[in-house]
Amino acid sequence: MAEKNQNQYHPPESNGYHRSDQESVPTMEDEEAKRKKRMKWTIGIIAFVIFQVVQALFFVLVIMKFKSPKFRVAEFDVQTLTTGTQASPSFNLSFVAPIRVKNTNWGPFKYDASTVDFTYEGVQVGQAIIPKSKANFKSTKKINVNVTLSSVNLPSDVNSTLGSDLSAGVINLSSQGELRGKVTVMFMFKKRKTSLMNCTMAINTSTKAVQSLSCQ
Numbered sequence: 262m263a264e265k266n267q268n269q270y271h272p273p274e275s276n277g278y279h280r281s282d283q284e285s286v287p288t289m290e291d292e293e294a295k296r297k298k299r300m301k302w303t304i305g306i307i308a309f310v311i312f313q314v315v316q317a318l319f320f321v322l323v324i325m326k327f328k329s330p331k332f333r334v335a336e337f338d339v340q341t342l343t344t345g346t347q348a349s350p351s352f353n354l355s356f357v358a359p360i361r362v363k364n365t366n367w368g369p370f371k372y373d374a375s376t377v378d379f380t381y382e383g384v385q386v387g388q389a390i391i392p393k394s395k396a397n398f399k400s401t402k403k404i405n406v407n408v409t410l411s412s413v414n415l416p417s418d419v420n421s422t423l424g425s426d427l428s429a430g431v432i433n434l435s436s437q438g439e440l441r442g443k444v445t446v447m448f449m450f451k452k453r454k455t456s457l458m459n460c461t462m463a464i465n466t467s468t469k470a471v472q473s474l475s476c477q
């Protein structure tokens with residue numbers, strides 16, 4: 262009875278002591294397991310912090326890099342070309358101008374209506390109208406505009422240059438334009454961007470083909 266009473270009276274302490282004494286080996290295993298668990302947590306936290314830092318760097322260095330979209334004229338086919346003579350130099354030229362707005366940003370570029378001016382020797386010979394629109398996230402907006410260029414408005418001092426160009430069989434043209442808009446990244450970060458077009462092209466009057474086209 263006394264023993265039983267003692268046993269009944271002491272269980273928490275004796276059991277506690279007995280366990281720690283008897284299960285000294287399992288306890289070391291417990292410690293080992295705890296240590297491993299702590300290690301896992303530490304590695305997990307470090308990995309998480311590294312992930313966060315990499316994510317933040319990616320965000321700042323890649324996504325938040327606002328770049329001006331590229332604004333240019335792509336290669337095209339001349340539809341009609343009529344030229345005057347060297348004595349009476351003139352030209353009429355029509356084609357579908359493939360205007361391209363290449364947006365490499367991580368968000369859309371919304372731009373205002375604009376124009377592209379085609380010039381010969383710095384004098385405007387035609388114009389393409391660019392309606393207000395947008396170039397989507399990492400994509401190229403394609404705008405095809407019918408353009409007619411004519412030398413009717415060229416001043417007389419450009420006449421002789423055109424005459425020699427026509428006898429050489431090539432007409433050099435330029436196209437300039439400015440596209441003003443706003444890039445929006447992640448639906449909230451906005452930045453104004455302006456894209457400039459500055460292209461030159463040479464048109465072969467005998468083949469009626471665009472011989473060279475380059476944009477800055």
Ligand SMILES: *[C@@H]1O[C@H](CO)[C@@H](O)[C@H](O)[C@H]1NC(C)=O
Pocket residue numbers: 343344345351352353411413
């Ligand atoms: C170009 O077009 C204008 C007006 O349409 C015309 O008067 C002129 O004769 C044309 N020139 C040529 C070379 O076709």
Ligand SMILES: *[C@@H]1O[C@H](CO)[C@@H](O)[C@H](O)[C@H]1NC(C)=O
Pocket residue numbers: 406407
């Ligand atoms: C451009 O010209 C072609 C014919 O050359 C015509 O079919 C087309 O509808 C025109 N496009 C525009 C936008 O005027």
Ligand SMILES: *[C@@H]1O[C@H](CO)[C@@H](O)[C@H](O)[C@H]1NC(C)=O
Pocket residue numbers: 348349350413414415416417418420
């Ligand atoms: C260009 O020269 C031709 C021939 O000399 C002349 O007939 C024509 O009127 C001139 N054009 C201009 C715009 O002066």
Ligand SMILES: *[C@@H]1O[C@H](CO)[C@@H](O)[C@H](O)[C@H]1NC(C)=O
Pocket residue numbers: 429430431465466467468472
């Ligand atoms: C125009 O193109 C033809 C055929 O490719 C070529 O023989 C000629 O040299 C070109 N003209 C000029 C001015 O480059």
Ligand SMILES: *[C@@H]1O[C@H](CO)[C@@H](O)[C@H](O)[C@H]1NC(C)=O
Pocket residue numbers: 426431433462463473
């Ligand atoms: C036209 O452009 C070509 C190159 O594209 C160049 O070699 C040539 O000198 C230019 N001609 C004129 C009259 O500017």
Ligand SMILES: *[C@@H]1O[C@H](CO)[C@@H](O)[C@H](O)[C@H]1NC(C)=O
Pocket residue numbers: 459461477
């Ligand atoms: C366009 O590019 C030409 C060279 O091809 C350069 O001489 C000219 O200054 C440029 N114009 C603008 C407005 O940037």
